[in-house]
Amino acid sequence: MARIAHLSDIHFGAHDPRIVDAATAWLEERRPDLIVISGDFTQRARVEQFKAASAWLNRLRAAGLKTLVIPGNHDVPLYDVVRRFAAPLERYKRYISHDLCPFYEDEAVAILGLNTARSLTIKDGRINHDQMDMLRARFAAVPPGKTRILVTHHPLFAMPIGRGGELSEAVGQHEDAIQAACEAGVHLALAGHFHRTYAQAARKMVERSGGALVIQAGTATSTRLRNAEPQSFNWLHVRRHNEIEVQVIVWDGAGFQRASHVDYRHDGQDWQSHDVDDPPTVGEDVARRAGRA
Ligand SMILES: [Fe+2]
Ligand SMILES: [Fe+2]
Numbered sequence: 165m166a167r168i169a170h171l172s173d174i175h176f177g178a179h180d181p182r183i184v185d186a187a188t189a190w191l192e193e194r195r196p197d198l199i200v201i202s203g204d205f206t207q208r209a210r211v212e213q214f215k216a217a218s219a220w221l222n223r224l225r226a227a228g229l230k231t232l233v234i235p236g237n238h239d240v241p242l243y244d245v246v247r248r249f250a251a252p253l254e255r256y257k258r259y260i261s262h263d264l265c266p267f268y269e270d271e272a273v274a275i276l277g278l279n280t281a282r283s284l285t286i287k288d289g290r291i292n293h294d295q296m297d298m299l300r301a302r303f304a305a306v307p308p309g310k311t312r313i314l315v316t317h318h319p320l321f322a323m324p325i326g327r328g329g330e331l332s333e334a335v336g337q338h339e340d341a342i343q344a345a346c347e348a349g350v351h352l353a354l355a356g357h358f359h360r361t362y363a364q365a366a367r368k369m370v371e372r373s374g375g376a377l378v379i380q381a382g383t384a385t386s387t388r389l390r391n392a393e394p395q396s397f398n399w400l401h402v403r404r405h406n407e408i409e410v411q412v413i414v415w416d417g418a419g420f421q422r423a424s425h426v427d428y429r430h431d432g433q434d435w436q437s438h439d440v441d442d443p444p445t446v447g448e449d450v451a452r453r454a455g456r457a
Contacts, residue, residue: 172356203236203317289318346374
């Protein structure tokens with residue numbers, strides 16, 4: 165069993181310090197086996213924002229917590245055009261991590277993070293074919309019983325982002341990326357970017373999903389909210405490669421509370437949810453419980 169806290173879209177520079185402190189305290193108390201942070205550490209990739217993000221990460225690491233981190237599109241400078249194209253992730257590498265495609269493995273899980281942030285697009289992401297080859301190669305060496313988890317900032321899959329069910333853009337070259345994830349036997353696909361919480365069986369969202377369960381994290385600490393959905397992060401208990409519990413931990417204005425809780429089991433064909441009748445409403449459930457919907 166692995167206990168993983170999945171946070172995303174921290175956005176130092178547009179963050180609420182009270183919420184950052186509460187998230188830090190929560191993590192230090194619960195002590196996950198791994199903290200996954202799926203990008204957007206800063207609001208505008210400014211040095212002082214990276215310094216704040218770095219200090220926060222160092223505090224978590226000093227507390228003995230392990231982290232797996234990847235950049236997001238906000239970690240690439242937007243207005244500094246020279247830096248944007250000449251050295252888009254130089255500051256990220258200096259202050260956060262040199263490794264843009266980190267890999268973590270323990271006795272229960274194997275986790276690969278892939279950088280999807282690019283200079284050429286303002287907010288859309290992309291996975292290239294070298295990364296797809298890396299995805300196949302990394303997981304090819306993993307024993308079959310372990311849960312294979314892929315982390316990207318931009319979701320591999322089109323995600324419902326509006327109240328009317330309209331879909332987002334999926335990551336660039338997503339059909340090839342999904343094929344690679346399928347061949348690599350990915351069980352879980354974690355992402356952020358849209359500041360919405362969503363957990364849904366990938367097979368219900370795209371035809372060639374490879375059977376991965378897609379788990380979206382909201383923004384953990386940013387003040388920029390979508391549809392007034394409150395800040396949240398996910399607390400994953402990976403029991404086996406075919407059994408996972410997803411808890412959404414939500415900011416209620418005073419502290420982080422457990423909001424919704426879904427068990428997923430893979431029946432050999434697809435992920436099935438238990439305890440919640442209608443998993444697509446997970447994000448709405450969070451907002452309702454926090455009294456904002
Ligand atoms: Fe973001
Ligand atoms: Fe983003």
